[in-house]
Amino acid sequence: MARPDLTVLAIPAFVGAMGAEFWWQRRHPAEPGTVRPGDYELNDTIASLTMGVGSLIAPFVTGPIVRRLSPGTTRAGTALPALGAAAGVVTTVGDVLRRRREHGGVLPEAGTLPDDEPAPVVVRSRAEALGLLTSASAVAAVASTAVAAASVWATEASATRLAQRSPFSMRSGAATYLLAIAGWDFIYYWNHRLSHESRWLWAMHVVHHSSERYNLSTALRQPVAEGWTITVPYGLLALAGIPPKYIEDARAINLIYQFWIHTEAVRSIGWLEKILNTPSHHRAHHGSQRQYLDINHGSILILWDKLFGTFEPEDERVRYGLTTNLDSFNPVTIATHEWRDMAKDVAIAPTWRDRFSFLLRGPGWAHDRRAELAPATDTEPMAGVA
Known part of the structure; x- marks a missing residue:
């Protein structure tokens, strides 16, 4: 029997959390005449949910x-x-x-530089x-x-293939399970960072940044073209002797954790802000202002960003979306424009x-x-x- 995907099992919790956030927003409405980017907007929410289903x-x-x-x-x-x-x-x-x-x-002589002023075309x-x-x-x-x-x-680079080549025997137990979660988080940091620094990966990842809203539904706006890119393989964990089933769970835990940080309802979680990736850190990551570009790539831990020089706190009010926004809720446009x-x-x-x-x-x-x-x-x- 196939093991259940924890992210699929978490879907009812995702829906319930979105309902709770929407209820909170109704209880704490925006100032009259203002638009609060954390509020739900029907077309935007439908687009995010559609992309989420598409990613599955x-x-x-x-x-x-x-x-x-x-x-x-x-x-x-x-x-x-x-x-x-x-x-x-x-x-x-x-x-x-x-x-x-x-x-x-006639072809120009090898090594010559073009003229500063090209001839009229x-x-x-x-x-x-x-x-x-x-x-x-x-x-x-x-x-x-x-x-x-x-x-x-x-x-x-799949986990199954690399597990076959591992010089280590597959290990089980709580320590190995925690190592899988930490290892996935570390590799995720680099893949997420590369997704902002290489256009090939950005074309896949830009889907997640395309919304000008920021609420729990935005977390579900996931890419559908991950199979067409090259990333640091999570299968390296299998090469280190971590069982593929633990790696699958680490992936799911990583994604489930990221769900709750897509909200404006939580402003701070105190001293844990120094260690964990939080709504505040991730709001800055989704910002389109210059100071917020390509920062805060961590998933569970913000320590990777602090260690590798990509951390930026949330100071200025965040403006969500892309530097040039799509002005479209069409899922096909969202998925393919880049x-x-x-x-x-x-x-x-x-x-x-x-x-x-x-x-x-x-x-x-x-x-x-x-x-x-x-x-x-x-x-x-x-x-x-x-």
């Missing part, structure tokens, strides 16, 4: 797909790297032809076709490479370095680089146009 269903859909796309395991998995290689060749040829056109039919239909082809092939090459890498990683924007950026990128940087580097870098490329893209409808 998604692994049953994406899991088999990821396994089938692992290179060397199926025909689809074997074809994926071939597709990426072919798209890469097409893109590289397009880059060469574009550069030839930009330099009068003349758009022709043939050049536009070349640009469209190069843009599409670049997206295909980067996407297929990313999917293949994520598929291999998900297969090889992936679409990333594909657009890869399409306009002029070099392989930029293309993979738009995938791997941070959202802030992508914003700045997009602004640098804007003058060229205003004239050129797509990358590669000359």
Whole structure:
């Protein structure tokens, strides 16, 4: 018999807690004429609950797909790297032809730097076709490479696979159980931090930050594309001799703990603020102001942030959401908008370095680089146009 998922068992408690928070808000209404971001708003709450249900269903859909796309395991998995290689060749040829056109039919001498003032661009239909082809092939090459890498990683770094390779025997008992919880919390800190510092992971994690409200329903606004990224594997705990069933429980306890910190009803829990991640610390984490960006990544313990220099207290009143908000409650838009924007950026990128940087580097870098490329893209409808 399969072991129950503790997060699923906790669903009635989640619903009851949201009801209690809503009741508290009705008993303590906002000042007349003001909007309190902790209050429930119907469309926002529906969007959060929909994403929560989607996050439960998604692994049953994406899991088999990821396994089938692992290179060397199926025909689809074997074809994926071939597709990426072919798209890469097409893109590289397009880059060469574009550069030839930009330099009068002759490639610049190796090692030379481009002029500060590029020559005026003349758009022709043939050049536009070349640009469209190069843009599409670049997206295909980067996407297929990313999917293949994520598929291999998900297969090889799973707790079950790493448990088989562990030099230690599986240990049981209360100490091992607590070690699993602490170990998951430590790895979670780094994965959460990477989810803010690498755009590939941010495209998955941004779902959770997309609400401009902050209440217990926001905790359930979870991503649905975790299978398409590469993170520090929690399977490392199995490699250290911790049984996979303990690891599953540690995951559930970690998620359940995070539920209650998504509230404005609790302002402080006293001296425990120094040790634990609390509503105050996590409110700051969800802030869109500059001082609140990329801070307080811990789950249960805030000690990791203090140890690794990412802690920031809640001082200024938090403004929730993204630096540029979606203005949409559509779950499809919430789940896919950053992936679409990333594909657009890869399409306009002029070099392989930029293309993979738009995938791997941070959202802030992508914003700045997009602004640098804007003058060229205003004239050129797509990358590669000359």
